[in-house]
Amino acid sequence: MAKIVGGIGTSHVPSIGKAYDMGQQEEPDWKPVFDAYKPVQKWLVDLKPDVAIVVYNDHGSSMFFDKYPTFAIGAADSYPIGDEGWGPRPLPDVPGNPEFSWHLAEELVYNEFDMTVCQELSVEHGFLVPMNLCFPHEPSWPVKTVPIAINVIQHPLPTALRCYKLGQAIRQAVEACEDDLRVVIFGTGGMSHQLNGARFGHLNNAFDNDFLDKIESDPLALTKLTHQQIMEEAGAEAVELIMWLTMRGALSDDLTRVHRNYYAPMTTGMGLIALEENA
Amino acid sequence: MAAQRDKSRTIPGTTVFDGAESRKGYRINKFAMSFTKPENRTAFTADEEAYMESWSLSDPERQFLRDRDYRGLIEECGGNIYMIMKLGTCTGHGLYHVGAQLRGQTFEEFMATRTASGAR
Ligand SMILES: [Fe+2]
Numbered sequence: 001m002a003k004i005v006g007g008i009g010t011s012h013v014p015s016i017g018k019a020y021d022m023g024q025q026e027e028p029d030w031k032p033v034f035d036a037y038k039p040v041q042k043w044l045v046d047l048k049p050d051v052a053i054v055v056y057n058d059h060g061s062s063m064f065f066d067k068y069p070t071f072a073i074g075a076a077d078s079y080p081i082g083d084e085g086w087g088p089r090p091l092p093d094v095p096g097n098p099e100f101s102w103h104l105a106e107e108l109v110y111n112e113f114d115m116t117v118c119q120e121l122s123v124e125h126g127f128l129v130p131m132n133l134c135f136p137h138e139p140s141w142p143v144k145t146v147p148i149a150i151n152v153i154q155h156p157l158p159t160a161l162r163c164y165k166l167g168q169a170i171r172q173a174v175e176a177c178e179d180d181l182r183v184v185i186f187g188t189g190g191m192s193h194q195l196n197g198a199r200f201g202h203l204n205n206a207f208d209n210d211f212l213d214k215i216e217s218d219p220l221a222l223t224k225l226t227h228q229q230i231m232e233e234a235g236a237e238a239v240e241l242i243m244w245l246t247m248r249g250a251l252s253d254d255l256t257r258v259h260r261n262y263y264a265p266m267t268t269g270m271g272l273i274a275l276e277e278n279a
Numbered sequence: 280m281a282a283q284r285d286k287s288r289t290i291p292g293t294t295v296f297d298g299a300e301s302r303k304g305y306r307i308n309k310f311a312m313s314f315t316k317p318e319n320r321t322a323f324t325a326d327e328e329a330y331m332e333s334w335s336l337s338d339p340e341r342q343f344l345r346d347r348d349y350r351g352l353i354e355e356c357g358g359n360i361y362m363i364m365k366l367g368t369c370t371g372h373g374l375y376h377v378g379a380q381l382r383g384q385t386f387e388e389f390m391a392t393r394t395a396s397g398a399r
Contacts, residue, residue, distance in 0.1 A: 015374075015399065029397030059361040064312050065301050085314045085365030153361060155297035159283060195360045196353060198292030200378040201392065227283040236293050237360075265395030267378065 002100075002177035004185060005047055005277050006258075007251045008040065008134065009215055009244040011270040012056060012188040014125035017089055020132060029265055036261035037133040040274050043258050044134055047276070049184040051097055052135075053104075053146045053170065054127050055246045056188045057153060059084065061124035068154055069116035071166065073108070074123075074147035075101035082122035092137060094123055097144040100177065104146060107173030113166055115148075123147060130188045143184075152189065152240045160230075161223040163242040167249020174250070187247025189240025191262075191269035192233075201267045202235040208269040209262060211241060215273060216257055219248040234269075254278045296359055304357020310334045311362035314369065323369050349377040375399060 016033060019025070025034040061082035063069065076096045081088040098119075105117050127147055135142055148170075151157055158166075167185075174183050191208040194200055214222050222245060230239050258274040284295065294300060301308075313319040313334070323330040331341050343351035347370055352358040360377075367373050379389035390396045 019398070027397055029395040033398065060308075060312055060359070060365065061315065065305065065308060065359075083315045083317070085311075085320075086368045087317065153296060153359070154301055155284065155295055157283070194293065195374070195378065196294050196296075196381065198382055199290070200292075200381040201389070226285075228285045228288065231293065231295065232288070232290055236290070236295060265398035266393050267375075 002174045002179055002181035002183055004171055004174055004183045004250055005049060006184045007187070007247045007275045008130070008184065009187045009247055009271065009273045010130045010133065011190055011268060011272070012126045012129040013268045013270055014084075014129065015266070016270075017125050017129045017132060021089055032263045032265075033270055034133070036259075036263065036272050039259050040134055040272065041136070043274060043276070044184070047184065048182060049143050050181045051100060051146060051183045052131070052143045053148060053183060053185040053250075054130065054188065055148045055150060055186060055243045056126035056130070057151065057240060057243065058124060058149050059126060059153065062118075062122045063149065065154060068151055069149065070151045070158055071113060072116040072118050072149040073101055073105050074118050074121045074145075074149075075105060076119055076121055079121055079123045079145065079147060081128065082124040084124050089128060091128060091132065092140050094127075094131065094141055095144045097146065100144075100179070100181065101146050103177050104170065104173045107176050108166075108169055111169045111172065113169050121147060126188055130186050148246070150243050150246065152242060155227070157227060157239060157242070160225050160242045160245055164219065164223045164245040164249040167246040167251075170246070171250040185247050185250045187244035189243045190234070190238050191241060191271040192235050192238045192264075193268035194235030195237050195267070197236075199235070203264050203267070203269055204234045205262070205264055205269065207234045208264070208271055212260060212262060212271055212273055215244055215248050216255070216275065219245060251275060252277060252279070294354060300357050301359070302357070304359060306334070306336065307340050307352060307356045307358050308362040310336060311358065311365045314365040320369055347372060348380070350380050353381070
């Protein structure tokens with residue numbers, strides 16, 4: 001039986017990808033970010049996942065407002081590196097597991113989560129920055145992936161509770177798979193940030209640290225947050241954090257926190273939490 | 280059903296990108312999305328006016344673009360920040376340049392408000 005062995009909540013700030021590509025990992029203002037992922041990389045080596053389910057949002061790479069799905073799932077053999085307007089990053093294409101993706105899609109849709117299934121999907125910073133930070137990838141990635149894209153950029157967005165319930169349904173769907181797969185799930189985006197208006201650059205460290213506390217110990221409290229509350233407190237773009245609830249909904253409550261970090265150097269609270277299933 | 284948004288509580292200095300904004304900004308956002316193709320970036324760089332004409336941009340959209348006025352493109356024309364960012368390879372203006380404009384500051388003034396601005 002397939003099972004979920006761990007979950008990771010992480011920001012997916014695009015400038016981290018650029019800094020990585022330019023080899024700035026040791027520069028003093030960048031080093032705290034890159035160093036924070038080293039214990040997570042090591043943990044993942046020991047955990048030996050076969051598949052990473054990556055919950056992210058497309059920021060206008062493979063998806064546009066002509067038809068922007070609320071919930072989508074990739075079901076391709078391979079996911080090419082997208083061009084977000086500045087050329088694709090120099091990363092290898094990311095392998096998929098289309099049989100597993102279709103299994104999840106079937107379970108989720110029959111469980112009343114109506115996913116858009118994508119057989120052609122290029123992936124972008126929302127997906128790639130977390131993968132890049134957590135896994136070695138030269139010459140190729142050590143896991144297969146299932147991208148799950150959530151609309152967090154064009155309101156109306158799915159509610160925080162709905163995203164959490166999607167995670168619960170993902171767990172059921174994973175456990176209904178007869179293949180012996182070890183699965184990790186990523187919830188990406190946030191934390192506090194705002195990229196529009198005169199409030200550009202708004203940060204809220206207290207909100208972010210409280211969110212990091214509760215994503216571990218009291219996720220149900222976070223499912224009660226409305227988009228309005230998140231935007232008022234943590235910035236308009238902080239609504240991405242609802243994607244962390246999908247990750248958390250896919251986990252049990254019998255967890256060990258492996259790692260946690262927070263750093264807010266510029267315009268985004270960069271958070272990281274890694275949770276391992278005990279059973 | 281808990282209301283997800285309270286439109287009576289406008290958030291100062293904030294635009295929520297919703298259906299009204301997405302309708303208003305559809306043309307400029309689709310134009311900006313075209314910059315995900317290298318041949319379109321080349322075409323814009325070769326002849327900005329001709330490329331804007333080929334997308335039938337409005338006069339205000341063209342003028343804001345000529346002026347590199349990102350506040351105008353976003354707040355007046357409905358531009359979505361993620362789409363507008365795609366213009367950056369051609370204009371040479373990254374997120375923090377755009378952000379400083381939105382805040383009504385110079386780039387240097389904005390950078391001085393950050394805690395570790397080397398992580399840019
Ligand atoms: Fe994002």
